[in-house]
């Protein structure tokens with residue numbers, strides 16, 4: 336068979352929904368950048384990882400448990416679910432553990448979305464909140480403001496007025512970093528119908544939890560009988576991104592039961608289960624990580640504003656920065672200094688980069704590099720901030 340026959344067959348075999356899917360953008364690969372630009376030290380500020388990494392208690396647990404990795408893990412992650420059940424005061428059958436919370440987002444799409452169902456999410460949006468529903472043939476409506484960190488009440492109310500199967504909200508928002516206030520959160524809950532599945536993605540919960548303005552969705556929803564699920568992860572503040580483990584707390588056991596039917600039986604590996612239990616008991620490392628991010632975030636925000644850039648207020652370990660220039664061009668220039676950030680590609684946000692809070696030295700490298708990159712890149716005529 337000729338080469339183009341192969342691609343034709345591939346096309347014929349692929350589901351329509353899959354052909355139409357946008358690719359997830361994981362950002363540049365550090366090894367490639369090292370080789371290509373000949374820079375020794377890479378500042379990887381593109382994936383919102385905790386620069387302090389895993390806690391010593393987790394490292395010790397993994398070292399001790401590694402010899403037992405020859406067996407399949409517990410398919411129900413009972414130990415971890417027990418620990419979470421105790422912490423949150425709900426029964427284990429309302430908890431699911433996933434291979435990262437991404438895995439749970441995928442299961443939610445697979446278990447609940449039919450072709451043609453409507454899903455409402457935010458703009459700008461976390462890529463997978465759009466990709467997984469589209470994979471199932473659902474229609475995704477994105478609601479945004481006139482500024483990236485503005486909550487548009489009228490638009491949300493209008494979007495949720497029409498029958499909606501699921502609403503996916505990241506709070507704090509990825510990529511913006513800011514969070515809904517209590518009042519805004521309640522407005523959303525009131526606007527959504529009681530048969531809409533509310534999915535609250537709180538990947539950055541631990542960073543935001545200390546702020547008085549931040550609404551804890553689990554505390555808000557726990558007494559409500561409507562369908563909801565709150566997603567959290569060990570990848571961000573707990574520093575376990577490479578181990579892949581996240582969890583969901585749901586309104587009803589039957590939601591979890593549906594997710595269990597579509598997940599692979601051994602979705603969470605043995606070391607990840609053990610590491611997550613250990614991470615939950617090391618409060619000191621978590622607190623240090625959150626304090627560290629707060630301090631560096633303040634420092635970076637001040638410096639970025641000094642060079643004239645607008646920065647969205649953030650409760651997380653990353654910043655959404657309007658460069659006023661083509662963000663892809665700016666991000667590419669940063670690579671010369673070994674700095675990897677994420678240039679945002681969503682329509683209307685092409686002048687924004689998302690930069691993670693790294694170690695102090697990495698943040699400094701970024702600040703110096705962006706000063707230079709900005710001065711070398713022509714300003715855009717109508718960046719987001721200049722629009723009506």
Ligand SMILES: *Cc1c(COP(=O)(O)O)cnc(C)c1O
Pocket residue numbers: 383434435436437438461505509536538567568569570571576579580581
């Ligand atoms: C990082 C992130 C996730 C994914 O986390 P994993 O648990 O590593 O899969 C999910 N949602 C949002 C909004 C994120 O930023």
